[in-house]
Amino acid sequence: MKILIIEDERDLLDSIVSYLKGEGFLCEQAPDYLTAEDKLAVHEYDLVILDITLPDGNGLELIKNIKNLHTQTGILIISAKNSLDDKLKGLDFGADDYITKPFHLAELNSRINAINRRRNLQGKERLTFHEIEIVTSAKQVYVKGEEMDLTKKEYELLLYLIINKNRVITREAVAEHLWGDQIDFVDNYDFIYTHIKNLRRKIREKGGEDYLKTVYGMGYKFTEK
Amino acid sequence: MKLLQKTSRIYLVMSSAILILAGLSLYCLMTAFFEDEITEKLYINKQRISQKLANGEKITNLPPVMKIEILSGNHASKLIINDTTLYDPIEKESELFKELISIENINGETYRITLRQMVLEPHDYIGNIGLTLGGVLALLFMGLYLINHYISKNTWKPFYQNLEILKSYSLEKEQPIQLKDSGITEFKELNQAICKLTEKIKTDYQTLKEFTENASHEMQSPLSVLHTKLEETIQHPELSEDQLKQINKALVAARQLSRLNHSLLLLAKIENRQFSQAAEIDMAEALTNTLKLFEDLTATKNITIEKSLENRVLVTTDPLLVNTLLSNLIGNAIKHNVSNGKIRIELNNNMLKIGNTGPTLNSPPDKMFERFVKGVPSSRSLGLGLAIAKKICEIKGWKISYNLYNEWHEIRILFGYFKE
Numbered sequence: 001m002k003i004l005i006i007e008d009e010r011d012l013l014d015s016i017v018s019y020l021k022g023e024g025f026l027c028e029q030a031p032d033y034l035t036a037e038d039k040l041a042v043h044e045y046d047l048v049i050l051d052i053t054l055p056d057g058n059g060l061e062l063i064k065n066i067k068n069l070h071t072q073t074g075i076l077i078i079s080a081k082n083s084l085d086d087k088l089k090g091l092d093f094g095a096d097d098y099i100t101k102p103f104h105l106a107e108l109n110s111r112i113n114a115i116n117r118r119r120n121l122q123g124k125e126r127l128t129f130h131e132i133e134i135v136t137s138a139k140q141v142y143v144k145g146e147e148m149d150l151t152k153k154e155y156e157l158l159l160y161l162i163i164n165k166n167r168v169i170t171r172e173a174v175a176e177h178l179w180g181d182q183i184d185f186v187d188n189y190d191f192i193y194t195h196i197k198n199l200r201r202k203i204r205e206k207g208g209e210d211y212l213k214t215v216y217g218m219g220y221k222f223t224e225k
Numbered sequence: 226m227k228l229l230q231k232t233s234r235i236y237l238v239m240s241s242a243i244l245i246l247a248g249l250s251l252y253c254l255m256t257a258f259f260e261d262e263i264t265e266k267l268y269i270n271k272q273r274i275s276q277k278l279a280n281g282e283k284i285t286n287l288p289p290v291m292k293i294e295i296l297s298g299n300h301a302s303k304l305i306i307n308d309t310t311l312y313d314p315i316e317k318e319s320e321l322f323k324e325l326i327s328i329e330n331i332n333g334e335t336y337r338i339t340l341r342q343m344v345l346e347p348h349d350y351i352g353n354i355g356l357t358l359g360g361v362l363a364l365l366f367m368g369l370y371l372i373n374h375y376i377s378k379n380t381w382k383p384f385y386q387n388l389e390i391l392k393s394y395s396l397e398k399e400q401p402i403q404l405k406d407s408g409i410t411e412f413k414e415l416n417q418a419i420c421k422l423t424e425k426i427k428t429d430y431q432t433l434k435e436f437t438e439n440a441s442h443e444m445q446s447p448l449s450v451l452h453t454k455l456e457e458t459i460q461h462p463e464l465s466e467d468q469l470k471q472i473n474k475a476l477v478a479a480r481q482l483s484r485l486n487h488s489l490l491l492l493a494k495i496e497n498r499q500f501s502q503a504a505e506i507d508m509a510e511a512l513t514n515t516l517k518l519f520e521d522l523t524a525t526k527n528i529t530i531e532k533s534l535e536n537r538v539l540v541t542t543d544p545l546l547v548n549t550l551l552s553n554l555i556g557n558a559i560k561h562n563v564s565n566g567k568i569r570i571e572l573n574n575n576m577l578k579i580g581n582t583g584p585t586l587n588s589p590p591d592k593m594f595e596r597f598v599k600g601v602p603s604s605r606s607l608g609l610g611l612a613i614a615k616k617i618c619e620i621k622g623w624k625i626s627y628n629l630y631n632e633w634h635e636i637r638i639l640f641g642y643f644k645e
Contacts, residue, residue, distance in 0.1 A: 009450060011453075011454065012449050015450070015457055016453070080442050080449075101446065101449040102445065102449035104452075106456075153521060167460060170476060172480055178521075179521065182518055182519055182521075182522060184484060184556065185522065185552075185556030185559055185560040186522065191521070215459075215469060216470075217466065217470035217473055218470070219473075
């Protein structure tokens with residue numbers, strides 16, 4: 001999958017590119033409006049990640065551009081403004097999703113995957129990790145071919161972990177992914193353990209291996225090692 | 226005390242003192258004047274009588290006011306004036322008289338001429354003086370009252386109107402303050418001073434608000450860099466457990482900072498009235514939706530929710546404002562609750578009540594809605610949730626209050642309390 005990342009903050013751009021390359025995406029970068037315009041005129045991308053507050057132009061204009069040139073391209077907006085106005089405008093202009101700065105790289109990855117599933121695979125994707133198989137269109141999970149009975153949160157948790165496999169994911173990133181803004185009203189993350197514990201138990205019950213490692217004092221890592 | 230009352234009072238005290246002084250001097254002057262007049266009259270009459278006697282005319286006595294006697298023997302000429310009290314048979318009472326006794330020789334005879342003149346006694350006119358002055362005072366009072374009434378009705382009218390305008394003025398308003406012109410120089414100067422002052426305050430306030438918003442925006446990018454760099458760092462496999470812990474603390478702090486930033490930004494936006502979308506929202510529906518979002522959190526804490534929601538409680542506002550308000554209130558009710566606690570929600574056309582069980586708070590209730598006031602000082606909370614809720618209520622013209630009833634913390638919102 002070919003992705004163009006338009007972001008004027010150089011350091012942030014580097015981090016995004018390095019993370020996504022690690023996920024096996026083909027990444028190109030544009031640090032400003034003009035470069036982005038040039039690249040979009042020449043190449044076709046599966047996805048454009050776009051910071052709408054650029055120093056030399058309005059990112060919203062770029063969305064129009066992209067929509068005119070390549071209808072198949074997915075668009076993910078990054079914004080420093082947590083403003084509904086921008087969000088609605090961006091989505092109205094044809095963006096697929098919207099993420100507010102600062103974000104977890106794992107969350108960005110998860111959103112990219114979701115857009116990719118919707119746009120390019122029409123939701124027919126099957127995600128596999130050894131004996132675990134997720135059919136995203138039906139929101140079903142199979143372990144060794146046997147269907148698992150997961151709650152909505154457990155399903156989302158597993159999907160998130162598998163998409164960001166082999167990476168250390170912080171508890172905060174997990175919590176924010178699953179509960180969004182509601183996380184502001186949580187005084188500790190104890191309740192995540194419950195979901196983690198249940199998920200582990202259910203996988204084990206189906207004869208699956210426990211790939212979920214606890215990274216002490218930090219979070220989790222879904223890995224075979 | 227009102228200004229007019231105050232001046233009237235001073236004016237009345239002064240005029241009463243002056244009138245009393247005037248009465249006293251009038252009394253003294255009149256007494257002296259009457260005395261002079263009577264004495265002069267007695268002299269003149271004595272002169273006339275002496276003249277007539279010298280002409281050999283016969284003069285009839287008229288007691289007690291006139292008595293002429295011929296004295297035998299030799300007497301030196303003498304003139305005496307004194308006061309005496311005599312019984313007046315006509316008036317049938319004792320009266321004060323001025324008496325002039327003159328002993329003189331006329332055509333070889335010694336006469337004693339006694340002339341008397343009834344004196345106007347002070348008590349006869351002191352009452353009249355008092356009455357007249359009292360009357361004048363009463364007229365003054367009345368005049369003053371009417372003048373004051375007129376002044377406050379007309380001359381001070383623009384002043385009071387401007388006072389009302391000032392009282393109801395809010396810095397949030399778009400237009401500059403509009404004061405009434407009175408045509409009175411002092412008031413005009415006051416108006417100019419106020420207009421200048423409010424403009425200055427308004428500009429400063431605007432700058433401050435813009436500063437908050439801009440600062441928050443500008444902070445997001447470096448925060449993002451900080452955040453993502455830390456997240457990248459934790460992927461290194463050779464990090465020790467201790468190092469991971471340290472980085473995690475830095476990550477949590479960065480996250481906290483960005484949440485704070487978002488909240489401040491939201492507050493600034495609400496203050497700047499940037500949420501202008503208007504939609505009709507069913508409060509019961511909005512509450513149910515919000516509760517659904519929090520289902521997982523309430524389940525974790527095993528919190529029971531009692532609802533008594535009236536249908537068709539409609540408000541017209543930006544949906545984001547209502548959602549933010551309800552999430553803040555319900556979120557707080559969960560967060561500050563105890564395990565196995567309760568939440569009680571009541572909604573009707575007049576108000577919304579959200580109550581929760583929970584430990585006693587450290588902050589005083591009247592400070593609850595201020596920024597950065599936390600119920601539990603050490604908590605992860607930013608202390609902005611209720612400040613945001615209050616701001617939203619202010620914009621909607623609702624009144625929000627906090628109460629503690631037998632271990633129940635209750636937030637109450639009265640709809641339509643103030644006119645928008």
